[in-house]
Amino acid sequence: MLGTPAPKGSNRAMLIGGRARFVPGGSKVNAEKQRGFSAAIREKIAENASQWGLAQGPAFVRTALSVHIVFRLARPGGHWGSGKNAGRLKPGAPLAPATVPDVDKLARHAIDVLTGSIFDDDSRIVELVVRKEYAEPGREGATISVDEWREP
Numbered sequence: 311m312l313g314t315p316a317p318k319g320s321n322r323a324m325l326i327g328g329r330a331r332f333v334p335g336g337s338k339v340n341a342e343k344q345r346g347f348s349a350a351i352r353e354k355i356a357e358n359a360s361q362w363g364l365a366q367g368p369a370f371v372r373t374a375l376s377v378h379i380v381f382r383l384a385r386p387g388g389h390w391g392s393g394k395n396a397g398r399l400k401p402g403a404p405l406a407p408a409t410v411p412d413v414d415k416l417a418r419h420a421i422d423v424l425t426g427s428i429f430d431d432d433s434r435i436v437e438l439v440v441r442k443e444y445a446e447p448g449r450e451g452a453t454i455s456v457d458e459w460r461e462p
Contacts, residue, residue, distance in 0.1 A: 313350025313451050315381040315442075316343035317415030318422065344419060350451070351423045362428075370429040374459040376437040377424075381416050381452045382445035383407050389444075406443060413442050420454060428456050 317340070323330050355364065363369050389403035390396070417440045425432045436459050445451070 313347045314343055315383060315411070315416050315450070315452050316340060316347040316419060317411035318344065318419035347419065347452075348423045351420065351454075352427070355424075355427050364427065368426065368428055368430045370434065370456065370458065372430065373434060374436045375429055375434045376439075376457050376459040377421070377435050378439045378455045379417055379420055379441070379452060381413070381440070381442040382450050383411075383442055384447075384450050385444045411442075413440050416440070416442065416452075420452060424454070424456065 325331070355362075359365060385399075385403070389399055391398045391400055417438065421432050421435070421438075429435075
């Protein structure tokens, strides 16, 4: 799946003028990224709905689930060489994206998009394996698999 993975911000409630108000987390830039990533997931679901048995609703209802997600993130420009080394990683470039976005917020966003279309409720997830890695240029996105959980 292509698209740029985007984390879900932390929402909160605040008292403003003596009234409780909902304040969405994250920036406007991130909100745009969230919309794009959500759209990419929904598009993939729509493309495969009949193949995945989603015509009558979620494929997984009232069953324990195992979800595996790999997020492929773009490398920052500073990881790449320049001049004769253009297109090559610098020797000191990190192997893994041990920086923002947080892997749990990426997962939360993806799971929220899948809820209602692939499975009926995210409380059904009993196993969640999530990883983020750097993508090859142009291969940013995520790979998501959802299966019935089976006892190890």
